[in-house]
Structure formats: C-alpha cells, structure tokens
Amino acid sequence: MTVRDALNSAIDEEMSADPKVFLMGEEVGEYQGAYKITKGLLEKYGPDRVLDTPITEAGFTGIGVGAAYHGLKPIVEFMTFNFSMQAIDHIINSAAKSNYMSAGQISVPIVFRGPNGAAAGVGAQHSQCYAPWFASCPGLKVLAPYSSEDARGLMKAAIRDPDPVVFLENELLYGESFPVSAEVLDSSFCLPIGKAKIEREGKDVTITAFSKMVGYALKAAEILSKEGISAEVINLRSIRPLDRATINNSVRKTNRLVTVEEGFPQHGIGAEICASVVEDSFEYLDAAIERIAGADVPMPYAANLERLAVPQVEDIVRAAKRTCYRSSSLAATA
Amino acid sequence: MALSHLSSTRSNRLLRPLAAAASSLCRPISTSTEPLVIETSIPFTPHKCEPPSRSVETNPQELLTFFRDMATMRRMEIAADSLYKAKLIRGFCHLYDGQEAVCVGMEASINKKDCIITAYRDHCTFLGRGGTLLEIFSELMGRQGGCSKGKGGSMHFYKKESGFYGGHGIVGAQVPLGCGLAFAQKYNKDENVTFALYGDGAANQGQLFEALNISALWDLPIILVCENNHYGMGTAEWRAAKSPSYYKRGDYVPGLKVDGMDVLAVKQACKFAKEHVLKNGPIILEMDTYRYHGHSMSDPGSTYRTRDEISGVRQERDPIERVRKLVLGHDLATEKELKDIEKEIRKEVDEAIAKAKESPMPEPSELFTNVYVKGFGTESFGADRKELRATLP
Numbered sequence: 001m002t003v004r005d006a007l008n009s010a011i012d013e014e015m016s017a018d019p020k021v022f023l024m025g026e027e028v029g030e031y032q033g034a035y036k037i038t039k040g041l042l043e044k045y046g047p048d049r050v051l052d053t054p055i056t057e058a059g060f061t062g063i064g065v066g067a068a069y070h071g072l073k074p075i076v077e078f079m080t081f082n083f084s085m086q087a088i089d090h091i092i093n094s095a096a097k098s099n100y101m102s103a104g105q106i107s108v109p110i111v112f113r114g115p116n117g118a119a120a121g122v123g124a125q126h127s128q129c130y131a132p133w134f135a136s137c138p139g140l141k142v143l144a145p146y147s148s149e150d151a152r153g154l155m156k157a158a159i160r161d162p163d164p165v166v167f168l169e170n171e172l173l174y175g176e177s178f179p180v181s182a183e184v185l186d187s188s189f190c191l192p193i194g195k196a197k198i199e200r201e202g203k204d205v206t207i208t209a210f211s212k213m214v215g216y217a218l219k220a221a222e223i224l225s226k227e228g229i230s231a232e233v234i235n236l237r238s239i240r241p242l243d244r245a246t247i248n249n250s251v252r253k254t255n256r257l258v259t260v261e262e263g264f265p266q267h268g269i270g271a272e273i274c275a276s277v278v279e280d281s282f283e284y285l286d287a288a289i290e291r292i293a294g295a296d297v298p299m300p301y302a303a304n305l306e307r308l309a310v311p312q313v314e315d316i317v318r319a320a321k322r323t324c325y326r327s328s329s330l331a332a333t334a
Numbered sequence: 335m336a337l338s339h340l341s342s343t344r345s346n347r348l349l350r351p352l353a354a355a356a357s358s359l360c361r362p363i364s365t366s367t368e369p370l371v372i373e374t375s376i377p378f379t380p381h382k383c384e385p386p387s388r389s390v391e392t393n394p395q396e397l398l399t400f401f402r403d404m405a406t407m408r409r410m411e412i413a414a415d416s417l418y419k420a421k422l423i424r425g426f427c428h429l430y431d432g433q434e435a436v437c438v439g440m441e442a443s444i445n446k447k448d449c450i451i452t453a454y455r456d457h458c459t460f461l462g463r464g465g466t467l468l469e470i471f472s473e474l475m476g477r478q479g480g481c482s483k484g485k486g487g488s489m490h491f492y493k494k495e496s497g498f499y500g501g502h503g504i505v506g507a508q509v510p511l512g513c514g515l516a517f518a519q520k521y522n523k524d525e526n527v528t529f530a531l532y533g534d535g536a537a538n539q540g541q542l543f544e545a546l547n548i549s550a551l552w553d554l555p556i557i558l559v560c561e562n563n564h565y566g567m568g569t570a571e572w573r574a575a576k577s578p579s580y581y582k583r584g585d586y587v588p589g590l591k592v593d594g595m596d597v598l599a600v601k602q603a604c605k606f607a608k609e610h611v612l613k614n615g616p617i618i619l620e621m622d623t624y625r626y627h628g629h630s631m632s633d634p635g636s637t638y639r640t641r642d643e644i645s646g647v648r649q650e651r652d653p654i655e656r657v658r659k660l661v662l663g664h665d666l667a668t669e670k671e672l673k674d675i676e677k678e679i680r681k682e683v684d685e686a687i688a689k690a691k692e693s694p695m696p697e698p699s700e701l702f703t704n705v706y707v708k709g710f711g712t713e714s715f716g717a718d719r720k721e722l723r724a725t726l727p
Contacts, residue, residue, distance in 0.1 A: 059544025066514015
C-alpha cells in the first residue's frame with residue numbers, strides 16, 4: 001500500500017466513524033488534494049465535511065481551531081508546512097496552550113497535517129522542516145510517519161486524539177509502497193502516540209531517524225552490516241512526545257548514537273535527542289554522539305547543491321563508523 | 335416587599351404622599367414586565383442593510399437588571415484597579431469600565447447557547463455569561479478558586495458551558511476563532527450564533543478579513559462586533575485606520591453603527607444581528623463606546639487623550655447614568671433605591687474579594703496538569719529536570 005493510500009484510507013475511515021471529523025484546506029475537495037491525499041473524500045462526504053478554503057492560512061486555521069473549541073474534530077491541511085508559518089499563532093497560541101490556560105475547559109481536538117521538509121528542487125521557501133519548532137511547544141503532539149503502516153496508524157491516532165496534533169508527512173514518501181498486514185488494514189488499527197519503533201535491531205550503534213530519513217538509515221544499516229557493524233535503526237514516529245525510553249534503552253545496549261534528520265541542524269531534533277541521552281545515559285556512551293542533519297543553509301535549487309544540502313546514505317554510514325572509531329579509508333575488521 | 339408596585343401614572347403619583355409614611359419604606363422596586371418602549375439615543379447607521387427601529391421594547395424589570403448588572407461590572411473593575419495597585423493582581427489587567435453597555439445589552443438579546451468570544455478585556459463579558467465575582471477575583475489573584483484555577487489570569491477567562499470561549503491575548507486571533515465557533519454551530523445545525531468581539535485596533539488585522547471572507551462565502555452565523563473605544567492602546571483610531579468606519583469595513587458584508595453607551599441600542603442591534611445572520615450570513619456591528627481606564631493598568635490613559643475628553647464622556651454618555659435617568663424618569667425606582675442597590679453591590683464585591691483572598695494558590699503539582707487532555711504517561715520537566723519532573727496523565 002502506498003503512503004498516499006494509507007493516509008487516504010485512514011482519513012476516510014475516521015470520517016466515516018465519527019461525524020464530527022471534517023476536512024479543510026486548499027484544494028482538498030474538488031481538486032482531489034494537491035498531492036491527491038484527499039482523493040474521493042468530497043464525493044463521499046459532501047461539501048459540508050470536505051471544505052475547499054481560499055489561500056488564507058491565518059483565517060482558515062483560526063476557523064479550524066475555533067471549530068475544535070466548540071467540539072468538532074477538524075483536519076486542517078497545509079499544502080506544505082512552509083505555509084503553516086502564516087498560521088503559526090493559531091497553532092501555538094490558540095490551539096496548543098488553550099487546554100492549559102483554561103485549566104482543562106477548552107480542549108482542542110484538531111489535526112494539522114501536510115507535507116513537511118525537503119521535496120525535490122522546490123527551493124528555499126518550500127523546503128523547511130518544522131519538526132523542531134512545533135516539537136518544542138508543550139501542548140502540541142508532533143507525529144512523523146515513515147511507512148504506510150505508520151501513516152495509517154498514526155493518522156488514526158491523531159484524529160482520535162483529544163489534543164492538537166501536528167502531523168508531518170513527506171511529499172517524496174507519498175508514492176512509496178510498503179507491505180501492510182491485515183491488522184494494519186483493519187479499520188480499528190491505531191498506533192500509540194509517543195512510542196518509537198525499532199525498525200531494525202542491532203548491537204553496535206543506534207541510529208535515530210524520522211520520516212524519509214528512516215529509509216536512508218535502513219539503507220545505511222545494510223551497508224554497515226556488510227562491514228561488520230550492526231546498526232539498530234529507530235523510527236521515532238513521535239517527535240513530541242519523544243520516546244526517550246526507547247532511545248536510551250537502545251543506546252545503553254549499543255553505546256553509540258547517530259541522530260539523523262533532514263532539517264536544519266541548530267536546535268534540531270538531534271540536538272534534543274543528544275541532550276536526552278547525555279542526561280540519562282552518559283556513562284553508557286563509548287563515543288561522542290554524532291548528528292547528521294540538513295546543511296545549515298537555505299535550500300539551494302541546483303541539483304548538485306541540493307544534494308549537498310540534504311543528508312545522504314553515505315553521510316549516515318560515515319558518522320556511524322566514526323562512532324565505532326573506524327574511518328572509511330580503513331578496511332573493515334571482523 | 336409586600337406591596338406590588340405598578341408603573342406610576344400621573345394619578346398614582348398624586349396618591350403617593352398619603353401612603354408615604356407607611357409604605358414608602360417597604361415599597362419594592364418595580365419588577366414589572368409590562369412592556370415599555372424607549373427610543374435609542376441616536377438612530378442606527380446602516381451599511382448595506384435596513385437598520386432596525388430606534389424604538390426598543392423593554393420593561394421595568396429589564397431596565398433595573400441592566401442597572402444592577404452594569405453597576406456590578408463598574409464596581410468590579412474599579413475594585414480590580416485597587417487590587418492591582420496593591421500588587422494582588424499581576425501582569426496584565428485590562429479594564430472595561432465605560433463599556434459595560436455592550437456586554438449587558440448583548441446578553442439581553444441572546445441565550446447561553448449562542449457563543450461569545452472576545453480578546454483580553456474580558457472580565458465583564460465573563461460576568462455577563464454567568465461567571466461569578468468570586469471566580470473572577472480569584473483568577474485575577476491567581477488562586478485555585480479562579481475560573482481557570484489560577485493558571486490563566488486576567489486575559490484567559492472561559493465558561494464553555496455558557497458559551498463563553500475566552501479570553502484571548504493575541505490581538506485579532508479571536509475573530510477567526512469566533513468564525514470557527516459559528517462554523518461548528520452551523521455544522522451541528524444549532525439555530526445559534528456567535529458574537530466575536532474585537533477592538534478598533536484589531537479591526538485592521540488581516541486575519542479578520544480572511545475569516546470574514548470565508549464566513550461570507552460559507553454563510554456562517556457570525557456577528558463581528560467592533561467595540562470601538564477609539565484607541566488601540568495609545569494610538570487613536572484616526573492614526574491607525576485609513577477608514578475608521580469599522581461598520582463599513584466588511585465591504586460586501588453588511589454593517590450597523592450603534593451607540594455602544596446605550597444599552598437598549600446594543601440590545602436592539604444584537605437582536606437584529608442574530609436574526610440577520612441566521613438567514614443571511616455575517617454582519618458587522620460597530621459599537622461606539624469608550625473606556626475610562628487606560629489600555630491596561632500600566633497605561634494612565636491620559637497621555638494620548640485629554641482628561642476633559644474622559645470626563646466629558648463620563649458626564650454626557652455614561653451607560654449607567656443613562657439607565658439611572660431612564661429608571662428615575664419612568665418612576666421605576668427612587669434615587670435612594672438605586673443608591674441602595676449600589677451599596678449592596680459594593681458589599682457583594684467586597685465580600686467576593688475577601689473570599690477570593692482566602693482561596694489558596696494552586697498546588698505546585700498543578701504546574702504539570704492540563705498540558706494535554708491525554709498525556710500518555712509522557713514526562714514533563716521543571717527548570718532543573720533532575721530535580722523536578724512529572725508524568726503527564
């Protein structure tokens with residue numbers, strides 16, 4: 001099942017199960033979704049529940065949050081999360097903080113979803129990863145699926161969740177297909193929020209990643225295994241709450257850590273994971289923690305520069321080897 | 335309160351001196367619901383609609399309720415001023431005295447399933463929606479008995495069960511949120527409406543126009559109410575808005591300009607607006623009002639306007655004085671009775687403050703509550719995470 005179909009079916013099933021769930025965003029209805037994630041939903045649920053909005057993020061996000069205040073369950077789509085900046089006051093001040101400020105009176109069961117991070121050749125204004133910004137804010141939950149199973153399970157969890165959820169998809173993953181079990185296809189399937197998944201078990205080095213980088217980390221693990229390094233790949237799934245327990249338990253086993261993300265390095269997800277591990281598992285570290293992240297520059301357009309601006313599989317391999325005190329030029333020893 | 339009192343006519347007044355000795359001490363204030371028709375101070379100014387009539391139907395009981403409610407709000411805000419100066423209220427405190435007619439007139443025309451959302455000048459709006467003086471003073475002083483259990487403060491009062499959705503600190507944000515409330519009301523097929531209040535400062539916010547556009551497109555039952563007190567903090571309307579005709583700023587959305595110091599005009603306008611939006615989509619009401627205090631307690635309010643202006647409004651247009659004149663002029667109560675009401679109110683307010691002072695500060699564990707509805711056992715941290723951490727339920 002492709003990630004696209006996984007998301008579409010998850011939204012469809014949740015809309016079918018709960019009449020309070022509705023969808024709004026640019027082109028989500030008649031256009032069938034800018035990336036076809038919401039294909040067929042307008043025909044199925046009608047214009048009262050699938051609403052095409054004008055290109056006014058601040059306005060329609062505020063309307064979505066207000067509807068959630070009143071007890072509906074909106075799914076607000078940002079065509080990409082770059083445009084969420086126009087509405088960020090509503091995400092943070094109107095949504096995330098309301099339950100706290102009202103001492104529990106005003107809960108906000110809303111999902112903000114859309115593609116996040118770099119696509120291909122879309123340039124600086126359309127390529128930023130917003131995980132660090134949203135994940136730093138108490139009151140929000142931030143999810144980032146990788147596989148189709150993740151997409152289905154986390155989307156359903158997000159829609160059912162009574163708190164505001166920022167759901168960070170990835171445009172380049174939409175078309176990727178993953179095997180899914182019957183359990184995943186069942187309409188009651190749901191993944192827990194706040195739990196990471198160990199995609200590949202290993203014993204020499206822990207590699208954390210989320211979204212598209214999970215695929216890269218798995219490829220890196222494959223290459224590393226041929227060189228005698230057994231990497232454990234953790235798919236974070238949930239950026240906030242962060243599954244510190246799974247990460248720390250893994251590092252206590254492997255004693256080495258490489259964090260991988262696509263976004264800007266400073267104050268990124270890797271920085272938080274690094275701090276968490278240093279605080280809770282310092283004595284277990286046999287090497288300095290390595291961070292692999294996007295380059296510390298706005299995203300360039302030219303293909304060769306773009307390639308240098310995002311992590312590649314070889315970057316992850318190189319960093320993992322550094323933690324094992326092996327450099328690429330030496331032959332692997334058993 | 336044995337005798338029932340009928341609205342006076344000239345002939346009754348002639349009879350009164352005879353009964354005075356015995357009965358004037360215990361003649362109750364009029365609780366009659368006999369209709370009374372009173373003209374608004376000035377006509378409504380319409381934009382793309384037919385204005386409602388200047389003749390407002392009311393009754394003695396309602397007028398006396400208006401008097402009591404507004405006087406309570408006035409007294410409450412003045413008491414809050416003193417508490418702030420005594421450092422029992424901290425941070426921001428935005429007072430509403432002068433503007434009471436807007437929220438009181440609005441309440442008279444709607445029910446608790448209609449929704450109200452406003453910005454940070456929300457103490458009186460909250461009271462009007464059924465909040466208590468005790469909840470208000472407790473919240474202002476950051477105590478457990480506060481309506482937000484001390485965790486919100488002056489700008490964050492809510493009463494969801496009676497349709498009050500806050501209480502918002504970001505100028506203008508409450509308008510799209512209000513349109514969202516109206517969206518939900520329409521989605522649920524309630525026959526109810528939302529009033530989103532904002533000031534002349536917020537009237538220039540882009541998100542307001544974004545939300546208004548969507549509301550008009552989708553026919554949402556939303557009433558935008560611009561409480562034009564003529565100053566956005568220290569900036570007069572003519573310095574902030576190229577067009578300060580806020581009731582016209584909706585362009586394709588109809589509007590009405592209302593004397594916001596006349597509680598009957600406000601009631602009439604809100605009644606008209608509610609009927610309008612249930613059939614025709616959004617409308618804008620501009621309430622011409624005035625705040626006696628500065629923008630907040632840290633603003634003396636006299637550097638950008640003259641004391642003469644302030645006292646002039648107090649003399650000519652004070653909403654409570656207008657109702658007092660109406661009540662006395664229609665012989666619905668005596669001056670003494672009204673003064674007694676005010677004394678009663680003063681006592682109520684003082685008692686509420688005393689009780690609020692007894693309410694304890696929140697428990698330290700409350701630092702970590704209500705971050706989420708469902709925390710999934712995730713951990714949260716204090717300043718020193720090795721010292722203070724908590725599991726979110």
